[in-house]
Amino acid sequence: GYIKAVYNNFVIVASTDDYSYKDNTLSFNIQNWTFLAEIQVVVKGIPYYYDATYKLSCDKFTPVNRAGFTVGTGDITAATATEGGAVKGISNADGVAFVFATADYSLSSTNNKDFTFTLTDDITGSEVTKVYKPNVAIEAKPNKSSIKALTIDISNFEVPAN
Numbered sequence: 001g002y003i004k005a006v007y008n009n010f011v012i013v014a015s016t017d018d019y020s021y022k023d024n025t026l027s028f029n030i031q032n033w034t035f036l037a038e039i040q041v042v043v044k045g046i047p048y049y050y051d052a053t054y055k056l057s058c059d060k061f062t063p064v065n066r067a068g069f070t071v072g073t074g075d076i077t078a079a080t081a082t083e084g085g086a087v088k089g090i091s092n093a094d095g096v097a098f099v100f101a102t103a104d105y106s107l108s109s110t111n112n113k114d115f116t117f118t119l120t121d122d123i124t125g126s127e128v129t130k131v132y133k134p135n136v137a138i139e140a141k142p143n144k145s146s147i148k149a150l151t152i153d154i155s156n157f158e159v160p161a162n
Contacts, residue, residue, distance in 0.1 A: 003028050014069070014076035035147045036078035037064050037099045043119060045154035048091040055120045057086035060104035060113065086120065094151065103148075119157050128157035 003019045013035055019028035046054060063086070065079035080101045082123065089096035104113065118129045132152060 003030075005037045016075070031047065036069060036076065036101070037147065039148040039150070040104050041098045041100070041117070041150045041152060042092050042094050043089075043098070043152050043154055043157075044094070044095040046089075046095050046119075048089060048096045049123070053122055054089040054096050054098075055086040056098040056121065057084055057120075058100070058103075058116045059084050059116045061100040061115075062102045063087045064101040066097065086118070095154070099147075117152065117155075117157070126159070128159050130157045134158060 003017055009018070013033045015030045015033045017028050017030055017032055019026060021027075021032060039116065041056060041058070041061075043054070043056065060083070062083045063081040065081040069076055069078045079100050087098045089098050091097070115132050117132055118127055120127050
């Protein structure tokens with residue numbers, strides 16, 4: 001048979017692996033991790049604080065619903081929230097990382113889209129917004145063995161005009 005395992009933190013990963021059962025002992029190795037969250041955005045140049053951090057939203061990204069995931073007969077899928085919803089940041093070596101379940105992907109490598117990112121500072125409650133157009137399209141991948149990554153420097157964000 002096989003066993004399913006889920007690591008449910010800010011980045012949700014799942015694994016389905018073979019197991020054996022012999023002499024009242026269940027044996028398995030968890031090794032086939034797949035990402036249930038598909039995209040990570042790192043904002044460089046902002047600090048991470050454990051008790052107060054930043055939130056990021058993007059009009060074309062859908063967050064993971066923190067309520068969980070679904071274990072089906074053949075796979076494990078993450079529950080999603082509303083497209084455009086905000087996610088809390090997590091510590092990253094380059095700044096703060098924000099993880100989303102999925103994105104409104106391009107149809108081809110030449111189909112670039114405009115993405116509006118809104119960064120909210122939980123400490124001050126201030127918002128900064130910037131339209132960001134990537135140099136390449138964000139295309140859907142046929143498998144989930146890796147996570148897409150974007151990096152945006154804090155200097156790319158501007159305070160919106162009143």
